[in-house]
């Protein structure tokens with residue numbers, strides 16, 4: 001377990017330090033050091049995110065004269081910026097949502113008490129501990145990246161959309177072949193995947209080996225490249241090799257990518273119990289009864305203040321109730337599921353109980369509020 005402490009910058013250093021110790025001890029004891037820190041927030045074969053770099057990051061932070069509450073966001077943004085190590089997942093302050101105005105990321109560095117959106121300091125203790133920089137205008141403290149994210153732990157059981165990052169070539173020896181990654185990641189925790197060519201050839205004849213620990217050990221060797229079709233590794237992850245000619249892939253060439261969960265601090269809506277991230281802070285707006293299941297009707301508006309669309313209620317099976325007859329639709333008007341407008345980010349998603357949740361309708365990052373366009377960095 002990672003110690004839970006409050007101060008943002010020293011947290012990064014101390015946690016990383018502890019992890020360094022664990023990592024070192026594990027190495028000494030000859031046990032696997034893997035998962036000392038969860039990928040992609042940990043060393044890959046080519047990216048250097050380790051204890052020392054992690055501790056030095058605050059000193060290169062993008063925010064200049066940082067206040068205590070600004071520093072957590074700036075730490076994240078020191079990599080999550082258009083030129084940083086996490087440039088594919090850049091999150092810029094200018095793009096954060098201002099209610100009723102614009103923006104496409106959920107607000108960060110925002111006062112946790114916001115009556116306009118029914119937001120209050122969370123009840124979840126781990127999230128509450130990470131409201132930072134309380135001041136006179138905001139004695140409750142500010143919600144920052146780490147209020148919602150645990151940057152050290154990527155745990156699939158907390159929900160969220162899993163991600164397979166694009167494969168990047170890290171060792172090029174002059175060949176012309178390409179490797180792409182795809183699939184829906186379903187591992188319990190995150191991994192870096194390393195692909196190395198171990199038999200020269202074309203997409204039809206080359207072979208490769210692959211690793212989940214940056215090449216310390218290999219899961220499989222001599223695997224056929226699949227002749228342009230997807231080759232399944234594990235955890236729902238697939239790779240595709242493309243390239244003709246006997247030297248399209250050369251021995252020793254490497255590609256890497258991660259399969260990961262979004263480092264959540266608390267569970268999103270899940271079947272059964274668990275803390276419920278969105279409804280925790282926005283509980284003023286919650287139309288669900290407290291103590292789920294204790295009320296005869298979960299959808300009764302109390303008549304007073306603004307409430308959200310009901311959540312934690314089942315989406316009826318199409319055809320069973322008049323006005324639901326058609327089921328959800330794609331942006332192009334075809335039925336979701338059977339039709340496909342090629343845009344997974346406008347699909348209405350339901351939780352493990354087929355219930356409607358906040359994230360059925362809302363995105364969190366890169367949510368451009370336009371059904372017709374793909375929500376992406």
Ligand code: HEC
Nearest residue numbers: 040075076079085086088145149151163165260261262263
């Ligand atoms: C030292 C660099 C670095 C710092 C600092 C950093 N990240 Fe990351 N983060 C990365 C990299 C690299 C990736 C993977 C990017 C990719 O796949 O293209 C990543 C990915 C992520 C993901 C996506 C995981 C997924 O699969 O959905 C989340 C969430 C995330 N970071 C949150 C944070 C938060 C919150 C902070 C600050 C507390 C933070 N990061 C600070 C480097 C960093």
Ligand code: HEC
Nearest residue numbers: 097098099100107110112114117119143277278281358362
């Ligand atoms: C840590 C508490 C907290 C959590 C967790 C949280 N919110 Fe918020 N939310 C806020 C606060 C505070 C604001 C007001 C932001 C501001 O002042 O700009 C807000 C604003 C919003 C807005 C208005 C944004 C806009 O464009 O106007 C939406 C929509 C929203 N939240 C949805 C969600 C969803 C969906 C989730 C779950 C993924 C969630 N929130 C989780 C605290 C939270």
Ligand code: HEC
Nearest residue numbers: 073076080089091106107108144145148160161163262364
């Ligand atoms: C109000 C809570 C909240 C705040 C504040 C927040 N995030 Fe997130 N973030 C989430 C949730 C929830 C997801 C997962 C959404 C999903 O899986 O559909 C997510 C996903 C991500 C991802 C993955 C996006 C993708 O498309 O794969 C990154 C990267 C990320 N967050 C980084 C950050 C950084 C950096 C900050 C601060 C600048 C931040 N987040 C602030 C709740 C939050």
Ligand code: HEC
Nearest residue numbers: 099100117278279282286308309310311356357358360361
């Ligand atoms: C059925 C779809 C749906 C569900 C479910 C839903 N919302 Fe919304 N929400 C919307 C739409 C559409 C808007 C924009 C309406 C508007 O601006 O008048 C909105 C607006 C908001 C806003 C106000 C944004 C602003 O700028 O004032 C907040 C906050 C919010 N939702 C939070 C939540 C939370 C928290 C949940 C889960 C408890 C939730 N919503 C569930 C569709 C939904």
